[in-house]
Amino acid sequence: MAKILVVDDDRNLTRVLIEQTRRMGHHAMVASTMRDGVENARLGDFDLVLLDVQMPDGNGLDFLPTFKEVASRPEVIIVTGKGDPAGAAKAIKSGAWCYIEKPHVTKDLNLHMARALQYRAEKNRAARGPVVLKREMIIGSSIKINHCLDQLAQAAMSDVSVLITGETGTGKELFARAIHANSRRSAKNFVVVDCASLPETLIESTLFGHEKGAFTGADRAMTGLVKQADGGTLFLDEVGELPIQTQKAFLRVLQEHSYRPVGGCDELTSDFRLVAATNRDLEKQVSVSAFRKDLLFRLKASVIHLPPLKKRLEDLRSLTGYFVSRLCERYGQEKKEFGVDFVATLSAYDWPGNVRELAQTLEHAFSAAFHSPTLYANHLPDHIRILQAQTAVQQSKTSLQACQIPSDALSLPAWRQFRDSYEKEYLQRLLAQTKGNVSAASRVADLSRTHLYQLLAKHDLQG
Amino acid sequence: MVCLLLFSPIMKDQAGDYAIFIYVRKPEGVGEALANIIGRAVGQHQLTIFASPAELTASLRTALHNGDIVIVQADQNTLAELLACQEILEISRLILILTEINEETIAMAHRLRPRFLTGLDDEFLKVSAVLGKMLEAAA
Ligand SMILES: Nc1ncnc2c1ncn2[C@@H]1O[C@H](COP(=O)(O)OP(=O)(O)OP(=O)(O)O)[C@@H](O)[C@H]1O
Ligand SMILES: [Mg+2]
Numbered sequence: 001m002a003k004i005l006v007v008d009d010d011r012n013l014t015r016v017l018i019e020q021t022r023r024m025g026h027h028a029m030v031a032s033t034m035r036d037g038v039e040n041a042r043l044g045d046f047d048l049v050l051l052d053v054q055m056p057d058g059n060g061l062d063f064l065p066t067f068k069e070v071a072s073r074p075e076v077i078i079v080t081g082k083g084d085p086a087g088a089a090k091a092i093k094s095g096a097w098c099y100i101e102k103p104h105v106t107k108d109l110n111l112h113m114a115r116a117l118q119y120r121a122e123k124n125r126a127a128r129g130p131v132v133l134k135r136e137m138i139i140g141s142s143i144k145i146n147h148c149l150d151q152l153a154q155a156a157m158s159d160v161s162v163l164i165t166g167e168t169g170t171g172k173e174l175f176a177r178a179i180h181a182n183s184r185r186s187a188k189n190f191v192v193v194d195c196a197s198l199p200e201t202l203i204e205s206t207l208f209g210h211e212k213g214a215f216t217g218a219d220r221a222m223t224g225l226v227k228q229a230d231g232g233t234l235f236l237d238e239v240g241e242l243p244i245q246t247q248k249a250f251l252r253v254l255q256e257h258s259y260r261p262v263g264g265c266d267e268l269t270s271d272f273r274l275v276a277a278t279n280r281d282l283e284k285q286v287s288v289s290a291f292r293k294d295l296l297f298r299l300k301a302s303v304i305h306l307p308p309l310k311k312r313l314e315d316l317r318s319l320t321g322y323f324v325s326r327l328c329e330r331y332g333q334e335k336k337e338f339g340v341d342f343v344a345t346l347s348a349y350d351w352p353g354n355v356r357e358l359a360q361t362l363e364h365a366f367s368a369a370f371h372s373p374t375l376y377a378n379h380l381p382d383h384i385r386i387l388q389a390q391t392a393v394q395q396s397k398t399s400l401q402a403c404q405i406p407s408d409a410l411s412l413p414a415w416r417q418f419r420d421s422y423e424k425e426y427l428q429r430l431l432a433q434t435k436g437n438v439s440a441a442s443r444v445a446d447l448s449r450t451h452l453y454q455l456l457a458k459h460d461l462q463g
Numbered sequence: 464m465v466c467l468l469l470f471s472p473i474m475k476d477q478a479g480d481y482a483i484f485i486y487v488r489k490p491e492g493v494g495e496a497l498a499n500i501i502g503r504a505v506g507q508h509q510l511t512i513f514a515s516p517a518e519l520t521a522s523l524r525t526a527l528h529n530g531d532i533v534i535v536q537a538d539q540n541t542l543a544e545l546l547a548c549q550e551i552l553e554i555s556r557l558i559l560i561l562t563e564i565n566e567e568t569i570a571m572a573h574r575l576r577p578r579f580l581t582g583l584d585d586e587f588l589k590v591s592a593v594l595g596k597m598l599e600a601a602a
Contacts, residue, residue, distance in 0.1 A: 222582040
């Protein structure tokens with residue numbers, strides 16, 4: 001998302017431009033006088049300025065050098081009501097990206113804007129120099145994961161809070177650790193707060209520590225995790241599980257950098273960098289008052305969203321190779337090969353548990369193929385192989401029908417959509433039959449409980 | 464003093480209980496007390512006692528599965544031993560109970576990336592509560 005400043009006094013046009021830039025995923029702001037324009041450009045860090053020529057308090061071409069020199073060094077596109085060749089030449093000489101006449105602006109702007117922003121992104125990257133990122137075992141080279149690694153590198157250079165979002169098992173903790181390892185705080189502690197497994201009664205004392213006497217037991221000497229993260233990174237994992245009361249206390253720590261241990265009156269300080277992770281939709285939690293809006297605002301100073309595995313299947317082969325070679329090392333075995341059907345079968349599955357489920361699945365396959373030098377699809381669990389077989393049947397059926405009755409084939413839904421609707425129906429009947437008892441349901445369906453929970457979550461059903 | 468307990472959902476028996484492995488080194492009583500208290504909190508369990516750290520790590524290499532919960536009660540020497548074979552524990556969720564608390568042991572402990580870090584206490588109330596919640600989520 002780029003930040004764009006529109007300097008123009010024509011209200012109708014600015015409305016159109018704002019809408020157009022928003023549709024391209026950018027954030028735009030308007031200034032309707034030259035003075036406002038220059039001031040805003042100095043204060044905000046804009047990537048691009050759309051500058052009118054005829055303004056009530058000045059001529060855009062005269063002010064062009066001023067805009068080019070503000071701290072963020074934005075690109076400038078001149079948007080003029082009356083084009084003239086001399087004006088165009090002057091604009092380009094003074095460093096404008098291009099010169100567009102108003103009648104063509106809605107048609108031409110997108111392309112010019114995209115090119116200017118791409119140029120700018122490349123220029124910035126080159127200026128930063130090649131970043132040597134410690135990948136910390138993050139495997140994958142898909143466009144999606146590379147984009148996340150870029151964001152990681154960026155986040156590691158600063159001290160801003162980072163929120164890592166993504167489905168279960170997508171690597172949120174792995175990324176959190178990598179941010180720490182690549183930051184100037186790497187020599188200090190990386191402290192995990194597992195918000196999901198801390199009972200409410202323990203959470204504040206675990207975070208902030210407690211005064212002697214507040215609790216019995218010999219662990220009184222233990223400081224809180226916030227203190228242990230002093231100079232380092234505090235990782236709030238599953239931050240959506242933080243009780244609302246604790247959210248308030250935590251917000252205070254973020255705002256004031258100081259806190260009080262449970263049962264104590266002295267203020268303590270801690271200089272930590274915050275990284276939080278969640279697989280929940282926190283905006284939605286805010287809307288039902290389960291999460292504080294002000295806390296979310298602080299957490300998401302920078303956001304890294306990790307894609308589900310099914311959206312980056314290009315990485316499946318390298319991930320599989322990585323996990324299998326680690327298993328070989330672990331069990332002191334020779335390197336194993338994959339049969340041709342192995343990765344194809346893995347690719348047909350949609351991995352609701354993402355990379356973690358892949359690692360677990362490969363563990364199963366590895367033990368099934370313990371004495372075999374090659375992993376074949378039939379070493380994989382049934383639920384994965386069945387899907388591959390069905391996909392194959394469905395594909396040949398569809399292509400058969402497509403040859404005979406094309407109109408019918410066109411009315412078929414996409415495979416995933418078809419399977420999802422049947423999957424949901426199956427789960428609903430399963431829950432009805434077992435009266436919502438997950439243990440019983442997992443027995444009937446012959447699915448592990450973890451897998452069943454993942455399927456229920458996927459379809460928004462409850463056991 | 465070392466005490467290690469491992470909860471393995473994959474090794475779960477038919478009744479749905481977790482297998483618990485325990486490794487105890489002097490004084491044996493402490494480890495057993497921990498196992499008993501925790502066992503009471505989570506239901507039946509199977510106990511395996513290892514005689515030496517070498518035997519333990521060799522066994523963990525193959526007994527440990529992705530997502531298993533491991534509880535270790537450790538002093539500074541044990542932390543050093545665990546750090547030396549960190550890649551074995553990496554796939555587990557670790558609960559660490561420190562018997563020596565100072566800046567150095569805490570820093571060593573965090574390098575093992577525990578999901579819960581606490582000090583030794585007589586009744587293991589915190590550990591039982593956290594373990595209970597973890598097992599509940601994994602059920
Ligand atoms: N890109 C990756 N390369 C290698 N391993 C990965 C990658 N992503 C995830 N993993 C592995 O998958 C497992 C799950 O990752 P992690 O714990 O970071 O996920 P998560 O998003 O925090 O999941 P959850 O929401 O369930 O806590 C770990 O064993 C991790 O090492
Ligand atoms: Mg996680």
